[in-house]
Amino acid sequence: MIKKRSVTIEDVARVANVSRQTVSRVINRLPSVSADAKSRVEEAIAELGYVPNLAARRMGGARSFLIMAINDRVRTIENWSAGRGNDWVDQMLYGGMLACEERGYHMLFELVDTEPALATGQMQRILTSLQPDGFILTQPHSENPALAEQLKERGRPFVRIGLPNADIPAMSVHMDEAGAARAAVEHLAEFGHERIALLAGDAQYAGSLARREGYAAAMQDAGLAPRVEEGGFSYDKAAAIAADWFDGDDCPSAIIAENDEMAFAVLREAGRRDIKVPEALSLLSFEDTPGVRFSVPPLTAIRQPTAKMIATACDLLMDRAEGKEPGEDVHVLPFELIVRETTGPAPR
CATH class of the missing domain: 3.40.50.2300 (Response regulator)
Structure with missing residues (x-):
């Protein structure tokens, strides 16, 4: 039995009954190898425990892998x-x-x-x-x-x-960033929310701009007035904005945050003021990182793939x-x- 540490491409070729060049073509996923030969090479690699050397592969062609x-x-x-x-x-x-x-x-x-x-x-x-x-x-x-x-x-x-x-x-x-923002608005509107605010991310990010467009279009379709503040995906900035909203005369009844970190900031500021979620405030986030499942209460979220x-x-x-x-x-x-x-x- 060939020891694993000494397995070479020649060993694979011998066991698979093909040439060294054929083994190389299979390893490098190059064309012009029959299905039967490819199958035998892959079986030989698995049987012998052969691990292709990356440096050698790079020398064998233009790819770096x-x-x-x-x-x-x-x-x-x-x-x-x-x-x-x-x-x-x-x-x-x-x-x-x-x-x-x-x-x-x-x-x-x-x-x-x-x-x-x-x-x-x-x-x-x-x-x-x-x-x-x-x-x-x-x-x-x-x-x-x-x-x-x-x-x-x-x-x-x-x-x-x-x-x-x-x-x-x-x-x-x-x-589908705009579609996700639209779905968020529609979900909240179905619950009867009219004062739905968007805690936006950062205008440098095209995806953030697309979410704003989707949000604005959905709000217009629902006959609602949009309300957008840019939190820069920052916990501290989001906390300051949420504090202003909660302490003002026209507090939103629902907030969409463009990332979980900003949503956690909203939860903190709401908790400090004894604003119950979701009884007095609904909150929806983008991302769906692991922490949202363990927040109190667990966050409704758009899960990004x-x-x-x-x-x-x-x-x-x-x-x-x-x-x-x-x-x-x-x-x-x-x-x-x-x-x-x-x-x-x-x-x-």
């Missing part, structure tokens, strides 16, 4: 340093790493500043040192034309996590690296409205 995901440096570090964690990053890694692992690739993760000059300089270092097969640009990097142009000049494909942008033609993956979006982006880039046709350029994934205990009938 690396997919690079780029995220907002400042916001991510702020959340980590404050001990709040970052479920968006957790879901990115969960979806992307498993998708890459399934096809023999590796997903890397880098934080890049959103300031344009800093962003392009940091991206240049990544391109020079790692040369990934493709990039995933999350918001707001997916809205940066300079980064897109830089990647195009280097011949590196990329997928934007965000709405299609005529100024940045590229593959994109996103949730973050892991699925990143997995889809990885698959698009791996297909491109393997010479496959990408198909559709725009991929819209569905949201879920998870109804829990923070939404109910409007107070009388």
Whole structure:
């Protein structure tokens, strides 16, 4: 029996009764291998416990077998340093790493500043040192034309996590942001709420703007007056806005928060004033991070398909690296409205 530590590509070829080149083509997911040969190679790899050497694979062709995901440096570090964690990053890694692992690739993760000059300089270092097969640009990097142009000049494909942008033609993956906001308004309006406020995120993010549009359209359709304040996805800013609303003369009967952190701030400020949720105030959040299930009461939320979006982006880039046709350029994934205990009938 061949010892696992000494298994080579030649061992796999001998057990599968194929050439070394055929094994290499199967490992690198290249075409022109019969289904029978592919099956025998995969069985031999499993039997022998062979693990392909990434460096050798990279030398064998133009691919690096690396997919690079780029995220907002400042916001991510702020959340980590404050001990709040970052479920968006957790879901990115969960979806992307498993998708890459399934096809023999590796997903890397880098934080890049959103300031344009800093962003392009940091991206240049990544391109020079790692040369990934493709990039995933999350918001707001997916809205940066300079980064897109830089990647195009280097011949590196990329997928934007965000709405299609005529100024940045590229593959994109996103949730139906406007539709989700509309569903949130309709859910609250069905309970008889008329004073429905939106605690918006950040105008840098195209998705946030789309949510505002969906909210405004749904409010107009319901014959209701919109009320929007920008909380910047920040707990402290959201707490200040909620305090102003609660202490004012025209307090909303329902609030839609664009992320869970802002929703938690609303809950805190409501609790300080003995405003009962959902008896006196209904609250609905975007994201649906794990904490919303354990809040008191558990939050009604729009669940974002973050892991699925990143997995889809990885698959698009791996297909491109393997010479496959990408198909559709725009991929819209569905949201879920998870109804829990923070939404109910409007107070009388």
